[in-house]
Amino acid sequence: MKSIKNKTLAVIASSAIAILLFAAVAMSATTASYKVIARNDLGMHCACPTFEGFLLLPPFNTIRAQVLNGSSVVSTGVTVSYAIVENTDAVLKADPYYSSWLVNSPKLFPGFQPINAQGKIVGITGKMLSDTMTYDAVSKSYQAVGIPAYPVVTGTTKDIMIDPLGGPKRDPYLTANITVKNSTGTTLATTSTTVPVAFGGCCTCHLPLASQNGYPATPAGSFAYLGVMHAQNSSKINIAMIDPDGDGVGGPVRCSWCHWDPAMGESAAPGWPSATKLLPGATFTLKKSVYSFSDVLHRYHAKSQKVLTQFDANIATNCYDCHPGNNVNCFRGSHKGKTAIWCTDCHGNLNERIAANQMAHPWQQQSLPTCFEKSPGVNSAFACHPHDTSNSKSWDPGLFGKFIDNRGHKGSVLCESCHGSAHAEAPSTLAADNVQNSTLQGNAAFTFPAGKDKTYAIGVCNVCHTSKSNVWARPPHLTN
Amino acid sequence: MRKISRFTSTLLLLLLAIVASFASDAFAMEKADAKNFDFAKTREFFQDMESRPDFPVSTVLAYDYVYSLRALGETIEPARKKSIIKYLQEAQQKDGGFIGGKANNDASALFTDIALDTLAYLDNPGALDTEAAKKFILSLKNSDGGFGFCSASRESTMATTYFAVKILGSLNALSSVDKAKTASFIKGFERKETGGFGYMKGNGVAAAKITYMAVYALNELGMLDETTRKNSLRFLEATPCGTKSSNDDTPDLNELSYALQAAKVLTSKNAMDDKKVLTFLGKIYIPVNGGFGPLEGYGSTPDSTSTALRILVEIGKLKTPAMSPLVKQ
Numbered sequence: 001m002k003s004i005k006n007k008t009l010a011v012i013a014s015s016a017i018a019i020l021l022f023a024a025v026a027m028s029a030t031t032a033s034y035k036v037i038a039r040n041d042l043g044m045h046c047a048c049p050t051f052e053g054f055l056l057l058p059p060f061n062t063i064r065a066q067v068l069n070g071s072s073v074v075s076t077g078v079t080v081s082y083a084i085v086e087n088t089d090a091v092l093k094a095d096p097y098y099s100s101w102l103v104n105s106p107k108l109f110p111g112f113q114p115i116n117a118q119g120k121i122v123g124i125t126g127k128m129l130s131d132t133m134t135y136d137a138v139s140k141s142y143q144a145v146g147i148p149a150y151p152v153v154t155g156t157t158k159d160i161m162i163d164p165l166g167g168p169k170r171d172p173y174l175t176a177n178i179t180v181k182n183s184t185g186t187t188l189a190t191t192s193t194t195v196p197v198a199f200g201g202c203c204t205c206h207l208p209l210a211s212q213n214g215y216p217a218t219p220a221g222s223f224a225y226l227g228v229m230h231a232q233n234s235s236k237i238n239i240a241m242i243d244p245d246g247d248g249v250g251g252p253v254r255c256s257w258c259h260w261d262p263a264m265g266e267s268a269a270p271g272w273p274s275a276t277k278l279l280p281g282a283t284f285t286l287k288k289s290v291y292s293f294s295d296v297l298h299r300y301h302a303k304s305q306k307v308l309t310q311f312d313a314n315i316a317t318n319c320y321d322c323h324p325g326n327n328v329n330c331f332r333g334s335h336k337g338k339t340a341i342w343c344t345d346c347h348g349n350l351n352e353r354i355a356a357n358q359m360a361h362p363w364q365q366q367s368l369p370t371c372f373e374k375s376p377g378v379n380s381a382f383a384c385h386p387h388d389t390s391n392s393k394s395w396d397p398g399l400f401g402k403f404i405d406n407r408g409h410k411g412s413v414l415c416e417s418c419h420g421s422a423h424a425e426a427p428s429t430l431a432a433d434n435v436q437n438s439t440l441q442g443n444a445a446f447t448f449p450a451g452k453d454k455t456y457a458i459g460v461c462n463v464c465h466t467s468k469s470n471v472w473a474r475p476p477h478l479t480n
Numbered sequence: 481m482r483k484i485s486r487f488t489s490t491l492l493l494l495l496l497a498i499v500a501s502f503a504s505d506a507f508a509m510e511k512a513d514a515k516n517f518d519f520a521k522t523r524e525f526f527q528d529m530e531s532r533p534d535f536p537v538s539t540v541l542a543y544d545y546v547y548s549l550r551a552l553g554e555t556i557e558p559a560r561k562k563s564i565i566k567y568l569q570e571a572q573q574k575d576g577g578f579i580g581g582k583a584n585n586d587a588s589a590l591f592t593d594i595a596l597d598t599l600a601y602l603d604n605p606g607a608l609d610t611e612a613a614k615k616f617i618l619s620l621k622n623s624d625g626g627f628g629f630c631s632a633s634r635e636s637t638m639a640t641t642y643f644a645v646k647i648l649g650s651l652n653a654l655s656s657v658d659k660a661k662t663a664s665f666i667k668g669f670e671r672k673e674t675g676g677f678g679y680m681k682g683n684g685v686a687a688a689k690i691t692y693m694a695v696y697a698l699n700e701l702g703m704l705d706e707t708t709r710k711n712s713l714r715f716l717e718a719t720p721c722g723t724k725s726s727n728d729d730t731p732d733l734n735e736l737s738y739a740l741q742a743a744k745v746l747t748s749k750n751a752m753d754d755k756k757v758l759t760f761l762g763k764i765y766i767p768v769n770g771g772f773g774p775l776e777g778y779g780s781t782p783d784s785t786s787t788a789l790r791i792l793v794e795i796g797k798l799k800t801p802a803m804s805p806l807v808k809q
Binding site (some may be wrong): 097110141160162169204208209212213214215302303307308309310312313314316317318320325326329340348349351352355377380381 | 506528531533534535537540541580581582583584586588590591594629630633635639640643678679680682683684685687689690723732750776777778779781783800
């Protein structure tokens, strides 16, 4: 009897083990078949070290993640989340520059609170530093739009960005960890991607400009002189004498209140907050401009006698005078690595951009280059990629061009998922950008033709598919 | 025993610190030597531009290319010379002035100055219509003694007046200028308290670039007096890399270049500290391509590399490239 009982127990036990093993193997197979590829949308987002005077752009970063199960794009049944490694609530709350954002952002975006009821830092869309992502059927990706990522001092070798105000160097290439879980909380896939956010070069000229004109070489002095200069244009508006929050002090002014900016989601200037007052002595009246922020900013700098004679006669081609070049070098993708292509070869130099009236449609498909066409009016030294009419499944949300807002590979995969972020195309000259592709294509069974390696755009079928090919090659780009 | 051990380790640490300090100084000395710059790479950095079908791209880049290669002791190949002259000829507008790039049709004193300098370094003075350039500059003359920037921006500034005086001087046409009036206009930018000149009349700090422009123009006009000279030198000595500057001052590449050029106009060999200058250049040198960045930590650009070479010329580490006269003297 005892023996029968023992035998029964043994059978039950071995069956249970077999079932568990089977389940584990099955689970393992299921888990292993999931992949997630995440990218920052633009390859770089700008930030400013201070928000007391005026706001160019808020802390705002976007990550898009595509979850793939074999050859299927996953749209349901999973939870996708992200966490910015270098940005925690404690780190940002203690950061003197970010503190300026915490104080001034409710004035710049009336109704917005940068810290939510739970004490967590949130961006202007409500996204936290660690949060879930939402599926977007148009891009076929999970998105986190408006993450308030900000360059910080990490105390590591990643701190490469020069602080124009003289503080310690900061890390402009943050990291987002992405996790995909199923409904039971089991992790199906993980990845990490670069979250680029950096200061531009504006302060490098504007602080000395202030001191050369009798104002302190500080952000406040620069804002005061900027107001004087702005009053010299046809608007006559001294922006430093605008008091949007009615506290009796000039600023903070959001440039896009008057100059519409698609990067802020605008197609027309929204106008000033209702509480806006003018400081005593102001003789102008507030109005809205029909010109985009990109238009007035680029046009002024390209044409200004002051800019050309005092700072840079070659500003038309020196994009890093303003855009993040201060040891950040935001243009860092394969175009830079393999050739002498410069920003102006795709986008045009400032004079070309003005002549072609590009800035009437800034940040938009009408004015941005594609893989096959330069921007309108560009006299480039380099040829674009051969045109293939069938490899485009783009959409137009009114922001960004046909590389960012496009899917290929039978219309399923975002261009950026395989090729990397715009301006950081694989293989990037920044090692951190290449980690994701290197991991996905790091299987020892995968082989690469001469001159290519695992850092290149995803080209091994078996990264996602099973039993297709382990050899890197150009995958089908066709829509249908 | 423990005390001795602690004493010994402290002594060792001190010795290490002293050795490290010497090593650091030696490293700084080594850095502060033009021999550490790989000029062959610098040459290649500029010659990379030649492969561009739109070479020389813009007026400023044409100047950067020509000046830099000449400063490095190169002669410009006839084919390149031809391309540059053709570009400059196309950049000259009907009014006689030059533009900065093909898409910008506003000729200005700034780009006219850069174009004529490029031509002088190319040793091909007859290639451009200098008479038309002279007329263009004279058309910018204002009643206050200063000159404007372009036909659409006629306000006199210190910088635009410098361009006009420099160009007219190189074209033997200063007789068309009321020298006393122009000198009086320029002196309105002087900073009596600190010495040097500022960008705006009355307000703001002095800057090396505008000081150079002012003393150059005054010298060219024969109006550089001893008081102005001494005051300007006083200012230059206090700029970063000046002999009376603090070691903590961070130089700005452009400002440094103009401070050195101003010191040369003022015939001073003691205003600037060449060792500090070389140490700074060592910090902005980019060994991977032989270029120089505009600031420490920045990447190299043709403009900043050309400026760095200019600095090396000014401190005698590279030969001054010859400029041929634009008109018969």
